[in-house]
Amino acid sequence: MQAFIDQLIKDGAFAGVPKEVVYAIAMVVVALVVLSAFVAPLAGVTSWLERRVWARMQSRVGPNRVGPQGILQWLADGIKNLLKEDLIPSASDAKLFSLAPYIVFMGFLCTFVVIPFGANLIVADLNIGILYILAVTSLVVVGILMAGWASNNKWSLLGGMRSAAQIVSYEIPAGLSILTIIFLAGTMSMQGIIKAQGWAPWDWFLFDNPFTFAAFFLYFTAALAEGNRTPFDIPEAESELVAGYVTEYSGMRFLFFFFAEWGNLYVIGAVATTLFLGGWQVPPLPIFDNSPVLLGIAQFVTFFLKAYAWVFIAMWVRATLPRVRVDQLMGLCWKYMVPLSFVCLLGTIGFMFMPADGRRIFGIITFGFALATMINFFRRVVFQIRAAKPELYFKPQI
Amino acid sequence: MNETAQEQGGFYTEDMTISVGPQHPSTHGVLRFVVKTDGEVISEAIPDVGYLHRSIEKIGEKVTYHGYVPYTDRADYLAAMFANQAFCMAAEKLAGTEVTRRGEFCRVIACELNRIASHLISVGTFGQDIGAMTPFVHALRERETINNLMEEICGARLTYNYIRIGGVGYDILPETCAKITDFIDHFEPIVSEFNRLLSGNKIFIERLAGVAVVSKEDALSYNLVGPNLRGSGIKWDIRRDIPYSVYPELDFDVPIGTAHVGALGDSFDRYWVRIREMQESVNILRQCLKMMPKGPAISKVPRKFRPPVGECYARVEAPRGDMGFYVVSDGSEYPYRVRIRTGSYTAMSIIDKLSKGIMLADLIALIGSLDVDAPEIDR
Numbered sequence: 001m002q003a004f005i006d007q008l009i010k011d012g013a014f015a016g017v018p019k020e021v022v023y024a025i026a027m028v029v030v031a032l033v034v035l036s037a038f039v040a041p042l043a044g045v046t047s048w049l050e051r052r053v054w055a056r057m058q059s060r061v062g063p064n065r066v067g068p069q070g071i072l073q074w075l076a077d078g079i080k081n082l083l084k085e086d087l088i089p090s091a092s093d094a095k096l097f098s099l100a101p102y103i104v105f106m107g108f109l110c111t112f113v114v115i116p117f118g119a120n121l122i123v124a125d126l127n128i129g130i131l132y133i134l135a136v137t138s139l140v141v142v143g144i145l146m147a148g149w150a151s152n153n154k155w156s157l158l159g160g161m162r163s164a165a166q167i168v169s170y171e172i173p174a175g176l177s178i179l180t181i182i183f184l185a186g187t188m189s190m191q192g193i194i195k196a197q198g199w200a201p202w203d204w205f206l207f208d209n210p211f212t213f214a215a216f217f218l219y220f221t222a223a224l225a226e227g228n229r230t231p232f233d234i235p236e237a238e239s240e241l242v243a244g245y246v247t248e249y250s251g252m253r254f255l256f257f258f259f260a261e262w263g264n265l266y267v268i269g270a271v272a273t274t275l276f277l278g279g280w281q282v283p284p285l286p287i288f289d290n291s292p293v294l295l296g297i298a299q300f301v302t303f304f305l306k307a308y309a310w311v312f313i314a315m316w317v318r319a320t321l322p323r324v325r326v327d328q329l330m331g332l333c334w335k336y337m338v339p340l341s342f343v344c345l346l347g348t349i350g351f352m353f354m355p356a357d358g359r360r361i362f363g364i365i366t367f368g369f370a371l372a373t374m375i376n377f378f379r380r381v382v383f384q385i386r387a388a389k390p391e392l393y394f395k396p397q398i
Numbered sequence: 399m400n401e402t403a404q405e406q407g408g409f410y411t412e413d414m415t416i417s418v419g420p421q422h423p424s425t426h427g428v429l430r431f432v433v434k435t436d437g438e439v440i441s442e443a444i445p446d447v448g449y450l451h452r453s454i455e456k457i458g459e460k461v462t463y464h465g466y467v468p469y470t471d472r473a474d475y476l477a478a479m480f481a482n483q484a485f486c487m488a489a490e491k492l493a494g495t496e497v498t499r500r501g502e503f504c505r506v507i508a509c510e511l512n513r514i515a516s517h518l519i520s521v522g523t524f525g526q527d528i529g530a531m532t533p534f535v536h537a538l539r540e541r542e543t544i545n546n547l548m549e550e551i552c553g554a555r556l557t558y559n560y561i562r563i564g565g566v567g568y569d570i571l572p573e574t575c576a577k578i579t580d581f582i583d584h585f586e587p588i589v590s591e592f593n594r595l596l597s598g599n600k601i602f603i604e605r606l607a608g609v610a611v612v613s614k615e616d617a618l619s620y621n622l623v624g625p626n627l628r629g630s631g632i633k634w635d636i637r638r639d640i641p642y643s644v645y646p647e648l649d650f651d652v653p654i655g656t657a658h659v660g661a662l663g664d665s666f667d668r669y670w671v672r673i674r675e676m677q678e679s680v681n682i683l684r685q686c687l688k689m690m691p692k693g694p695a696i697s698k699v700p701r702k703f704r705p706p707v708g709e710c711y712a713r714v715e716a717p718r719g720d721m722g723f724y725v726v727s728d729g730s731e732y733p734y735r736v737r738i739r740t741g742s743y744t745a746m747s748i749i750d751k752l753s754k755g756i757m758l759a760d761l762i763a764l765i766g767s768l769d770v771d772a773p774e775i776d777r
Contacts, residue, residue, distance in 0.1 A: 323529025
């Protein structure tokens with residue numbers, strides 16, 4: 001890449017521009033292209049996956065026409081939306097209205113800079129990584145509020161206001177849960193947090209002690225609320241606010257909001273994986289010794305699967321739960337989640353005084369407890385599926 | 399006070415007027431509410447009806463008695479069978495026509511299937527209003543089976559035109575009866591699955607318990623009917639209290655609101671009454687399939703149907719409550735006047751009273767729990 005740009009400079013393509021500026025611009029362009037090339041399919045495939053998973057849970061078929069199993073549906077939708085007329089309502093604040101989707105999109109795109117897909121697969125391992133994620137995801141609320149206000153539509157305004165209140169409130173429990181991990185790891189760097197954990201489940205921060213175990217679920221709930229996901233999707237509550245802050249949007253601008261939503265879903269999973277689930281850590285198998293490429297692929301796949309497990313759970317939750325009311329949402333945050341996350345924080349600090357061996361034993365006990373809970377849960381799921389006579393409707397390969 | 403604050407350049411607030419509908423996702427058709435809100439809290443919600451007026455009553459004066467039956471389907475297209483039956487009962491009363499016994503059983507079977515279908519739509523869309531998408535699809539899946547059965551019974555899936563003056567259009571064949579039995583065997587566990595998925599859900603209960611409580615007095619003075627009335631704890635069912643058809647011979651319970659999770663007459667009670675009514679309908683269906691005698695499905699009715707001069711009112715217990723047809727005859731082939739009384743219309747009138755001080759999301763829950771159905775309001 002650098003040789004190519006050197007060649008261009010030598011040929012005089014950028015005559016009169018200082019070399020450093022050309023390099024800087026080239027870096028930004030390359031980073032954007034790489035990120036978009038990765039992020040756009042990611043959000044797209046997530047949207048397809050959500051529709052398929054949802055359809056299966058609702059005994060429907062879901063998109064299955066474009067490509068094998070409909071996996072290219074997102075591409076068709078994207079092209080359709082690109083070709084649509086770009087409508088800006090005459091009564092709206094045109095500049096803010098057009099700007100808002102990009103701000104929301106930026107807020108989510110920037111998080112990908114510090115997401116560690118592998119030991120070496122990270123755009124920039126900032127030493128304030130997790131803080132950076134908290135900071136840039138706050139941009140989303142600005143964009144949503146902007147969209148709600150600029151649309152000059154009462155539904156949009158209500159949606160924007162709801163969203164602002166919700167995201168600002170839920171940042172506190174999310175931030176506090178993240179703080180417990182920062183204390184444990186002693187660093188805010190994403191790679192540092194992962195390196196402080198091990199590949200084995202009982203070395204994960206999730207099972208470090210009961211308080212981090214609780215903090216994980218607090219974080220996941222708060223992150224769902226921040227990402228406007230069911231049961232906290234009140235800003236775009238379809239049955240109440242028509243479409244909330246996206247009511248007046250159409251075409252590609254509309255798509256950008258949903259790009260951000262589906263991409264955010266992956267970010268939620270990725271951050272949870274990094275903080276609590278050991279990130280890309282893989283067992284030190286002998287086959288990895290001489291082949292860094294294989295190791296890199298294994299790490300990437302591990303990270304991806306862990307993150308997607310949580311994406312799947314978010315979809316599952318969305319298909320199952322109704323939506324909470326706006327006052328219940330606030331009550332849940334301030335009455336329960338904020339105090340609980342403080343308890344988790346203090347409890348974790350208490351546990352940090354325990355000697356390392358004792359913590360390891362606690363980790364294994366917590367892991368055993370979690371495993372038992374999960375086995376019981378899956379037994380329940382199987383029981384319910386049997387009770388529901390799924391053979392009448394359940395055909396996974398349609 | 400606001401004006402003074404405004405004059406002094408200080409902080410002031412004003413109510414926001416929002417038009418909910420006529421094209422709003424949760425008004426189920428074309429309803430409109432003019433809502434004044436202070437933020438999320440509603441200070442008044444005035445219903446605006448008339449968007450779906452099709453002058454079904456006036457059409458009744460222009461077509462013959464036989465010819466009017468298909469029009470009654472459209473009064474409430476989610477429960478077309480009941481409007482069929484109410485009108486036919488009115489016409490039969492006027493002319494003194496006998497209905498064959500098998501015809502009566504066919505009517506009850508078709509009606510109860512239709513009641514289940516209508517309640518499924520009601521509870522399903524109600525779940526969707528609260529934000530639960532999956533129960534809606536599951537409910538529609540079951541309704542689809544009923545539609546298939548209906549298609550076998552009378553050839554139509556939505557607007558049946560099945561019940562005719564003097565009986566029913568087509569007899570229910572034994573193989574269809576077997577299919578109905580299969581369906582209800584399969585449907586009973588589905589109801590409990592539905593309850594596990596939606597009715598028992600903590601968020602769902604929290605959203606509905608104690609929301610938009612209709613007291614007994616209010617329910618009576620606003621003339622609520624059907625599940626809305628029973629949700630407030632009043633045991634009144636036309637099938638039991640003003641019996642018609644073969645209902646007196648059948649053994650069924652009338653479910654009423656029990657303040658299961660919140661206050662008596664709240665949104666959850668109305669919802670829960672519908673769920674239990676579906677189970678009662680299954681009971682009724684089982685009994686009917688067992689008791690159904692052999693014989694003709696329709697009695698001899700003259701093609702030129704001219705009832706003697708007179709007037710009469712016939713009412714049935716439709717899924718949305720007491721549905722009545724008032725028919726005046728002047729001795730000719732055409733009714734002199736037809737008037738339809740429907741449950742949704744009266745249910746609309748109480749929304750204004752209940753909506754004061756509740757939140758916007760609760761208004762949606764309230765509309766859903768009253769199960770108002772746009773075509774039935776305006777006719």
